[in-house]
Amino acid sequence: MSEKKQFAPVAEQCDYLRKGVAEIIPEAEFKAKLEKSRATGIPLRAKLGVDPTAPDLHLGHTVVIRKLKHFQDLGHQVVFLIGDFTAMVGDPTGQSETRPTPTREQVRENAKTYLDQVFKILDPQKTEVRYNADWLGTLSSIELIHLCGKYRLARMLEHEDFRQRLATNQAISVHEILYPLLVAYDSVVLKADVELGATEQKFNLLMGREIQREYGEPTQAVMTLPILVGLDGQRKMSKSLGNYVGISEPPAQMFGKLMSISDETMWSYMELLTDRAPADIAKLKQDVASGAAHPMEVKMAMAQEIIAPFQGAAAAAAAAENFRRVFQEKQAPSEVPEKKIPAGAPKKLAVLLADTGLASSRSEAERLIKQNAVEVDGVSATDVKFELELTAGKNYLVRAGKKKFARLLVQ
Numbered sequence: 001m002s003e004k005k006q007f008a009p010v011a012e013q014c015d016y017l018r019k020g021v022a023e024i025i026p027e028a029e030f031k032a033k034l035e036k037s038r039a040t041g042i043p044l045r046a047k048l049g050v051d052p053t054a055p056d057l058h059l060g061h062t063v064v065i066r067k068l069k070h071f072q073d074l075g076h077q078v079v080f081l082i083g084d085f086t087a088m089v090g091d092p093t094g095q096s097e098t099r100p101t102p103t104r105e106q107v108r109e110n111a112k113t114y115l116d117q118v119f120k121i122l123d124p125q126k127t128e129v130r131y132n133a134d135w136l137g138t139l140s141s142i143e144l145i146h147l148c149g150k151y152r153l154a155r156m157l158e159h160e161d162f163r164q165r166l167a168t169n170q171a172i173s174v175h176e177i178l179y180p181l182l183v184a185y186d187s188v189v190l191k192a193d194v195e196l197g198a199t200e201q202k203f204n205l206l207m208g209r210e211i212q213r214e215y216g217e218p219t220q221a222v223m224t225l226p227i228l229v230g231l232d233g234q235r236k237m238s239k240s241l242g243n244y245v246g247i248s249e250p251p252a253q254m255f256g257k258l259m260s261i262s263d264e265t266m267w268s269y270m271e272l273l274t275d276r277a278p279a280d281i282a283k284l285k286q287d288v289a290s291g292a293a294h295p296m297e298v299k300m301a302m303a304q305e306i307i308a309p310f311q312g313a314a315a316a317a318a319a320a321e322n323f324r325r326v327f328q329e330k331q332a333p334s335e336v337p338e339k340k341i342p343a344g345a346p347k348k349l350a351v352l353l354a355d356t357g358l359a360s361s362r363s364e365a366e367r368l369i370k371q372n373a374v375e376v377d378g379v380s381a382t383d384v385k386f387e388l389e390l391t392a393g394k395n396y397l398v399r400a401g402k403k404k405f406a407r408l409l410v411q
Helices: 010-018 027-040 059-073 104-118 141-148 160-167 174-190 199-214 251-259 263-273 278-290 295-311 313-328 349-355 362-370
Strands: 023-025 045-050 077-082 127-131 194-198 221-225 338-341 344-348 374-376 387-390 395-400 404-410
Touching: 010 027, 010 059, 023 027, 023 199, 027 221, 045 059, 045 174, 059 077, 059 194, 059 221, 059 263, 077 104, 077 174, 141 174, 174 199, 194 199, 199 221, 251 295, 251 313, 251 395, 263 278, 263 295, 278 295, 295 313, 344 349, 349 362, 349 374, 349 387, 362 374
Parallel strands: 045 077, 045 194, 077 127, 194 221, 338 404
Antiparallel strands: 023 221, 344 387, 374 395, 395 404
């Protein structure tokens, strides 16, 4: 008989796991699960499901993956579920209309790159990777009807997104109603003790509890994580909004983007994207407020900590040094002026420099670019044909010459 696994005291585990969490439902049940796990030496099964609808992850995706890692750090079994079947159904959460269905080939291709990126956070040797097409793709018609019989349509339509679409006469396809049931059935198959997800996924996560109960299984506890706000400090981080930091972007580009966030937004990033303890963050916030610490230095340290797991500590340090050389030694003002740019088609950087007054003319802008005297988010722009994407929500920190700086806000 194998030796029981040793776990940290429950209070200690709870303190570690609660950081940055929006809700634990129900908290008493979650604590009881930890107590039982410690007493029996049997790890909890903590599940996170992700539909690979796009090939690359951004920092917003990593918030909940980092929390899954915390369970792994404590010795529990983490289950990373790739929703290769549910991705073809489409999650209706946050959607005002039926979204296009990706092909099986697109989903499989995206899934390949997901794992490479996820394993920059999770330990691949300790991660159980599953694909829900293995069971959802083999459900018989009778089994699917049986699953549908476990839940009432009236309750399904309480889903906020369905309710809003009905109120505005927007169509709801039948397969969208199936989505919450399918992801709930994943928890039955995987025997999940805890399921993690973003706050906007709360309906689906709670559905998992109910369907587990209907199948006579112990119910999972639910842990929700806040949505990470994007670089604009207002809307959630999203590629479609252009306010994101991709975890596979060059380190200097990641660093420049992170340095562009407001001082206020910095604290939520520190809480959700670093391993700093809440007490340490509170102390730093107090030091910044009192003037004992400069927000620029605090933000630079934070940016390094965020980038290091994805790009390596050396690359993160080099990105910090590059930023310091460009923006501090060249005397960037503590308050960079903001220039609002209308959203639209991509536009040449040289034109934007002239339009915003960072260069007196397009010809001067082109000369500065050729002389390697223009930086965008800490990265040199040397091609006069270089264009900036003007998607609403994008945010660029630009230097032209030695002393001209501006933050371009696309609206």
